[in-house]
Amino acid sequence: MAKDTFYITTPIYYPSGKWHIGTCYTTVVCDAMARFYRLCGRDVFFLTGTDEHGQKIENNAKKAGVTPMEYIDPIVADLKSIWEMLDISYDRFIRTTDADHVATVQKVFKKLYDNGDIYKSEYEGLYCTPCESFFTESQLVNGKCPDCGREVHYEKEESYFFRLSKYADRIIELYENNPEFLQPKSRVNEMINNFIKPGLQDLCVSRTSVKWGIPVEFDKDHVVYVWIDALSNYISALGYGSKDDSLYKKFWPCDLHMTGKEIIRFHAIIWPAILMALGEPVPKRIYGHGWLLVGGDRLAKSKENTSSELVDPKEIVARYGSDALRYFLLREIPFGSDGVYTNETFLNRINSDLSNDIGNLVSRTTAMISQYFGGKLPAIKELTELDNELVAIMNGLYENVSAAIAEINVPKALAEIFKLVGRANKYIDETMPWVLGKDPSKKDRLATVLYVLSEAIRCSGILLLPFLPKSAPEILACYGIDASDKKLFESLSFGKLEGGIDVVKARPIFPRIDVKKELADVSAMMLERHNKELKAAAAKEKAEDKANEPKFEEIAIDDFAKVELRVALVTACEKIEKSKKLLKLSIDLGYEKRTVVSGIAEYYAPEELVGRKVVLVANLKPAKLCGVESQGMILCSDDGDAVNLVVPAEGAKIGSRVR
Incomplete structure (x- = not known):
């Protein structure tokens, strides 16, 4: 067995929500491979970590009333505790807030800029905050982000760009000359047909509208955008560009980048192009595995688990042990394809x-x-x-x-x-x-x-x-x-045990589970939890509604008595040509006729108002609106979405007071 090196990486995880078994999948697979090759005698370096910058974290921290670091530290600590629970044997857990990573990213950015592969321009387009990605109109699916299905919004800002378009031919050449580079092979066609052939666009690699990130060293108004920041972790962890780059020399190029299929294009197109621009070797292999599906949907940190399936790794380990979860993830999921998790398939596989x-x-x-x-x-x-x-x-x-x-x-x-x-x-x-x-x-x-x-x-x-x-x-x-x-x-060959050695009678290492009873217990537990969550959500919503109730300055009865409210009849109504919002109403108060201007043209057509009774503020000081003098104001309700007339009770006489 050759004593050579083996460098394996997971993607770095984004600490923006609650971790689930889908998060564990890639890491458990990488851990099993790292352990296997260590036992083969290879010198292994196994890297995992967290991607901690960006607009989503900045927004979440602001919403929580804390700094970004205060927001992410407990989430990262929770992930580390899960890895410890699952016996993940990583050699380094990198955080993109680590000082050595920050220094490497700044050097990489500067080198690409000095080489002419990064230039300054202006970006405008559709942006998905959770995915930290820009998209063209044609890339959207039903007007939403093609990756996560969420809403996108228009953004325009000064940015630095990486000349990704320059490397399209070299990336195709990389695929053709290295058939093992991108696996499974179906991913190659996906990259070429969906991204490269339609034309690679130069890549936005800095932001000015986001402050939570690594500053561009020579232009402090900009922070480095996710591509160069996150992807560079694979080399910053090895000391690339530092005084001690011995690990980089020893382990690079990476033997295997393991990643989910939703981010394969970043690893198979953007990352090789960055490395080519730096003059560094590309990884030996990139593998894009499928998703773990629960109830037909991909697990995501941002989605609430409303099913009866257990998806919290801590709960699963507490009930069945860490090896049970590891085994299911490693054995049940067809690698390269999507796999399905249910409590029943999990328990049956373990049994x-x-x-x-x-x-x-x-x-x-x-x-x-x-x-x-x-x-x-x-x-x-x-x-x-x-x-x-x-x-x-x-x-x-x-x-x-x-x-x-x-x-x-x-x-x-x-x-x-x-x-x-x-x-x-x-x-x-x-x-x-x-x-x-x-x-x-x-x-x-x-x-x-x-x-x-x-x-x-x-x-x-x-x-x-x-x-x-x-x-x-x-x-x-x-x-x-x-x-x-x-x-x-x-x-590992027959005949190595010596006769006469002591053999200990084994305890039940994997006690058999009563599947029917366990499923019933889990379903009852999940139902009780969902009910508690619904009650808590309802209580929270009620409290928020109360907190958001508009606060008004109190007035005395004498103040209110000054407002003269009268029942009036709309006898005529027309649009005011110079305005999209205003209508001109002819009002009959019984004892006199008036002209009133009202901003309800977006909610009522003129013909809808003729013949209707309204409530008029009759002693309001006249004011000119679009050249028309308004002699009062009609009352409406406004809930933020719709405006409705306040209508007097049936039988109310024109000119009568409202009080």
């Missing part, structure tokens, strides 16, 4: 694979060694054809798993391991050791069967270490194997 398959194999085998050989592993005797069939699977297992990992097909890697586990369970049924144990003349055969089974457990347990970092060591501990031994992968 089927972890409880029934590996759990039963370990508990049955160690129990029989305890029963028939006093807890000592029997030495192997003569192997039969049936034994050799299982041995062959063991001996080829590492190669098969390694090939699947190299293809970035983690579900396939786990399927290979569980092929051995499944075959070993079938082997138990075929050899019937409980029958052999009753016949003293079959003791040697029983010894061989239990030894072969123990080797199947050892091989599968070792290869499960990257995927189940809590449970796999417990499996290996039954045979006295130290899971921290970095050379375990070198022992």
Whole structure:
């Protein structure tokens, strides 16, 4: 096994809401691959982190009445606690607010500017704040952001631009000459047909309307926009452009950028172009995986979970353990495609694979060694054809798993391991050791069967270490194997266990779950939670409504008595030519006729008003509006959306007072 390097990254996550299992998906996959290659003897650097600048965070912090750092620090701390809970073994957690990252971004921006790849101009267009992206009219879907489906708004400001259009041909050439660069292969056609062929536009890379970001060093009115800021984390974490760039020299180019399909174009088009402009190597591979769907929709931090499905990783780990969640994400989701999460599929997968398959194999085998050989592993005797069939699977297992990992097909890697586990369970049924144990003349055969089974457990347990970092060591501990031994992968062939070693009877590592009962319990819990949330939301809305009630200065009854309100009849009405909002009304008060100008032309046509009774402020000082003298004011209600006439009760006489 070659002792070379392996650099793997997750995208950096945006701390703007509540984390969910969809956030965990990419990171758990990257962690499993990082752990696997460490056990292969490779020098691994695993990077993850958070993207902490931008307008959305600035707005959220302002709304919360705190600084941006005060807003994001607890959210980032929460994410780190989730990674700890899920045994994520990153080598660095980078934050784009880190001082070394800020310095690198400023150097990258300056270098691109000095090279002529960045220039100043003016940007105007449609902007999506949550996605921090500009779009043309043609890119919108039903008038909304094509990525998140939210509203966009028009913005115009002075900006610096990166000459992305300059690199279109080189990016296509990169795809053609490096078929492994962008995977799965369907993503290549997507990038070319949807983005490159229609024509790459130069990229806005600075903002003046946003203050929460990295300042452009030579133009302090501008902050660096997300593309150069966020994407540069992959090299700033390695010390690119710093006095100590030893990690950069050691690990760059990156072996694998793992990212969701919604941001693949940033990694597969913008990032390579930036690196080309810097004169640096591009990553070796970029993989755009699918989404985790709940109720047919993609999970998003900004969306409330109104289903009965558990999506909070902390809750799932608390109920079922971290390895259960890791295993589901790694095994159930077809890599490269979208996967579906439901409480039921999760529980069934855990029962089927972890409880029934590996759990039963370990508990049955160690129990029989305890029963028939006093807890000592029997030495192997003569192997039969049936034994050799299982041995062959063991001996080829590492190669098969390694090939699947190299293809970035983690579900396939786990399927290979569980092929051995499944075959070993079938082997138990075929050899019937409980029958052999009753016949003293079959003791040697029983010894061989239990030894072969123990080797199947050892091989599968070792290869499960990257995927189940809590449970796999417990499996290996039954045979006295130290899971921290970095050379375990070198022992992945049959016959490494020594006869006579102590074997500990395993406890139920994955207790079987009563799915029907658990689903009912979870549904009841989620229903109760939703009801509480609805009540809390209603109470909050009521409190906000009360707080937002207009405050008026109190007046005395004598003040109100000064206002002369009269019932009047509209006898004629016409539009005022010079105005879109004003109508000229002829009013009959019974005792006199007047002309009144009213700003209700957007809500009423002139013919709608003729013959209607209205309430008139009759002692208002006359005023000229668009050249017409108005001798009073008619009363209307205004709720912010619509304006409606205040109408006297039926039978009210013209000229009568309103009080």
